[in-house]
Amino acid sequence: MKNNLAVCCVLLFLTMVSSCLHTEEKKEVLFQEAATDWTMEGDAQWRFVNGVLEGSVANGAGFVMTNTSYSNFSLELEFKPDSTINSGIFIRCKHRELSFEDCYEVNIWDLHPKQENRTGAIVSRMSPLEKVHTINQWNTYKIKNNKDHLQAWINDVLVIDLKDNDRVEGPIALQAAESGTILFRNVKLTTLPID
Numbered sequence: 001m002k003n004n005l006a007v008c009c010v011l012l013f014l015t016m017v018s019s020c021l022h023t024e025e026k027k028e029v030l031f032q033e034a035a036t037d038w039t040m041e042g043d044a045q046w047r048f049v050n051g052v053l054e055g056s057v058a059n060g061a062g063f064v065m066t067n068t069s070y071s072n073f074s075l076e077l078e079f080k081p082d083s084t085i086n087s088g089i090f091i092r093c094k095h096r097e098l099s100f101e102d103c104y105e106v107n108i109w110d111l112h113p114k115q116e117n118r119t120g121a122i123v124s125r126m127s128p129l130e131k132v133h134t135i136n137q138w139n140t141y142k143i144k145n146n147k148d149h150l151q152a153w154i155n156d157v158l159v160i161d162l163k164d165n166d167r168v169e170g171p172i173a174l175q176a177a178e179s180g181t182i183l184f185r186n187v188k189l190t191t192l193p194i195d
Contacts, residue, residue, distance in 0.1 A: 026191040030075075030172065031064055031184065038066050041097075044176035053184045055087070055176030063090070063098050063173045071169035072192040075143040078185045081108050081119075083135050085180030088123070091145060092167035098175060100124050104167055106143055106152055106160070108182065110135050120152065120159030128159040138183075146192050 031038055033048040040046050044055050044062025055062065070092070081087055086109045093103035100123040110133060112118040120128030132139075132154040142153045152160035172189070176182050 025193055028189050028191075030066060030187040030189055031174065037068065038064055040064050046176075051185065053174070053187075054181060055085075055174065055184070056181045057085075057176045058179055061086075061098070061175065061177035063175045065090075065093070065096060065173040066171045069169045069171050070145075070189065070191065072146050073144075074190045074192060075141075075145075075172065075188070076190075077141050077187040078138050079108060079134070079141060080136070080138045080183040081110070081134055082180045082182070083111065084178065085109070085176060085182045086112075086178040087182040088175045089141065089143065090173040090175060091143065091170070093170035093173060094167065096171065098173055102167075103170065103173070104145075104150060104164075106141070108134065108141075120154055122150065122152075122160055122162060125164065126160055126162045129161065130157050130159055132157050132159060144192075 031053055040062065042062025043060030044057040046053065046055050046064055088108050089106040090098050090103040091106065095102055105123040107117055107121045107123050108119050110119045116127040117123050118128060119134050120132055134154065139155050144151045148163050148165040150160060150162045150164060151158065174184055
């Protein structure tokens with residue numbers, strides 16, 4: 001019986017140590033009105049209208065970016081682009097600026113001149129697995145970035161399934177470029193536990 005008790009104590013101890021080593025899931029809402037955990041840069045105008053984040057630009061580009069860097073996460077949001085806007089979600093950015101070389105650019109631009117970079121693409125890294133039409137309607141994006149595995153779904157359709165370890169962590173940004181308007185709402189991030 002003493003041996004059984006000792007084994008149970010050892011197993012309990014190992015379970016506790018193991019749970020301490022694993023990071024718990026953390027959920028947060030990003031890009032909230034009046035919050036101080038994100039900034040605006042560039043030519044685009046960003047404002048809240050009835051709780052919806054609106055990015056408008058006549059010429060040029062601009063973005064909003066988190067102050068925090070993220071590594072492994074699931075990001076869910078809703079977006080509504082007009083027919084002219086060039087937009088996207090930038091993740092694991094190397095610097096506090098936007099470029100498809102230094103970030104993963106999860107694109108929003110149905111009418112991209114190079115259709116391999118249309119909505120659902122990771123610009124210059126992977127074309128979308130499926131074409132999903134998003135103009136002038138509310139859509140959902142789910143982006144899961146776990147270690148070197150990046151997946152994305154638009155309206156529950158898998159558009160990206162990429163293995164790439166080029167970018168490890170960085171802030172998250174929403175873009176408005178060229179000309180037009182993009183709307184975002186319900187931007188929610190869940191930090192994934194470390195295995």
